[in-house]
Amino acid sequence: MTDTLELKQRLLAEFSTREQLLNGSRETPLHILRQDAMNRFDELGFPTIRHEEWKYANIMPALLIPFSSAQPSNLTSDEVCNFYLEGIEANILVFVNGYFAPEHSKFISSEVMMSNFEASLKTPIENSRFAKISGYKNESFTALNTALSNDGAWISIPDGVILTNPIHILMITDSREYSPILHPRHTIHCGDRSEATIIYSSHTIGENSGFTNSVSEISVGQNAKLHQYIIQNDSDLSYAVNSSYVHQERNSTYSVVTVSLSGKFVRNNHTSKLAGENSVANFYGLVIGGSKQLIDNHTLADHSVPHCQSNELYKYILDDRSTGVFNGKIIVRPDAQKTNAYQSNKTILLSDTATINTKPQLEIFADDVKCSHGATSGQLDEESLFYLRSRGIPADKARALLLHAFASDVLNHIAIAPLRDSLDKSIATRLHDESEIALLVE
Helix, strand or coil, X not given: CHHHHHHHHHHHHHHHHHHHCCHXXXXXXXXXXXXXXXXXXXXXXXXXXXXXXXXXXXXXXHHCCCCEECCCCCCCHHHHHCCCCXXXXXXXXXXXCCEECHHHCECCCCCCEEEEHHHHCCCHHHHHHCCCCCCCCCCHHHHHHHHHCCCCEEEEECCCCECCCCEXXXXXXXXXXXXXXXXXXXXXXXXXXXEEEEEEEEEEECCCCEEEEEEEEEEECCCCEEEEEEEEECCCCEEEEEEEEEEECCCCEEEEEEEEEECCEEEEEEEEEEXXXXXXXXXXXXEEECCCCEEEEEEEEEECCCCCEEEEEEEEEECXXXXXXXXXXXXXCCCCCCEEEEXXXXXXXXXXCCEEXXXXXXXXXXXXXXXXXXXXXXXXCHHHHHHHHHCCCCHHHHHHHHHXXXXXXXXXXXXXXXHHHHHHHHHHHHCCCHHHHHHHHC
16 A cells, blocks of 8 residues: 555656646646646545445556656667558557657548647647546546646547548557556547547557556547547556547447457446437447456446437456456436447356456436346357367367357457458467467468
8 A cells, every 4th residue: 555655646746847847837727627637636546446436456456566657768660560550551640658659650641630649739729628528526547647648649530521541549658678657648539420440559568567547538520430449459567547538429420349458457448428319339349368367348328318329249258367347337317318228248258267247237317218238157158169069170169169259249340351350360369279360360
């Protein structure tokens, strides 16, 4: 606990040091908001397992690591290109230790405005929008990010633009020399009638631990569509708390697929406020857990107006001593009549020591709605294995076929074929079975 308090005090001291360097800028609305966020973090402290929302995700061991504030790192082109997406012609925004790396980035879609968060804050409009979608009053890590964030991706898609090339936000943590803690802030605006695909991937270089506390604020305009694919493939010593806040207008569609392949501790918070009629929110997630990993997905579909729909499907494949957590909440406000909301969590446990904690929640304050939720967990179906083996398929390939079929319900929501195929191979590798890799490549 003493070490935990020490980290908190160092973060408070970092904010104070930054504040002293602002000179005349200390009285601006932006800094006053940041100051309020830091005060709120000071009041809240870090969450413990006594907090209901963190009951199964103990972050305390991570906070005992002597993390230091992340500093820019000069990676070579060869080091960065290892993380580019093969076979995909994309706009690329590269961030190393949370700092924008323009020398490694690439912009091919001139119709879209892309920059970094630090530069965007110099404009009055972005200043006024900051922290309007994400709330920090009740979320400790969001408050901390709001106070200390200094860079991240800024993307603005004008009205009516249909983006043909995806945007790849590539996050690289360099932990070769120390254990960095970083607070990236991403802002995405989708104008009315626009459509775009954004890929977010995270990776770690080095043998030390890293801690990423990221916040994304996403607005989806009327009749707009945003597809987001999140690939989490950090090191086995990395820790991450990722919070996404989405605001949807009338007739909008927001779809996110989150694939968690690695990381010692991963907490994903996905919140979507369906604020315009006939809007749709789709949350899909696939977790491949092994060793002593903990991967926690918290979702909130907030239905505040009538005639909206949300769909959630999260699947977990857990091995060794890994732990999975799924907490899905659906809120239907009193005025949100004619709501359709569906939620499902399914888990395969490959070992007797793997654990899943699932908590579906419905809070319904309207009477004319259709809402459902379900959760299942168990081992691979022995009858299905026997059936495949009786058809001459070896045990390892039969197992691979069943696991791949289980995962495909989520992966099929990824419309970019090269990305989907690459994830197929990565999942096989993550399951430590070369025969599965050969099968999936075929």
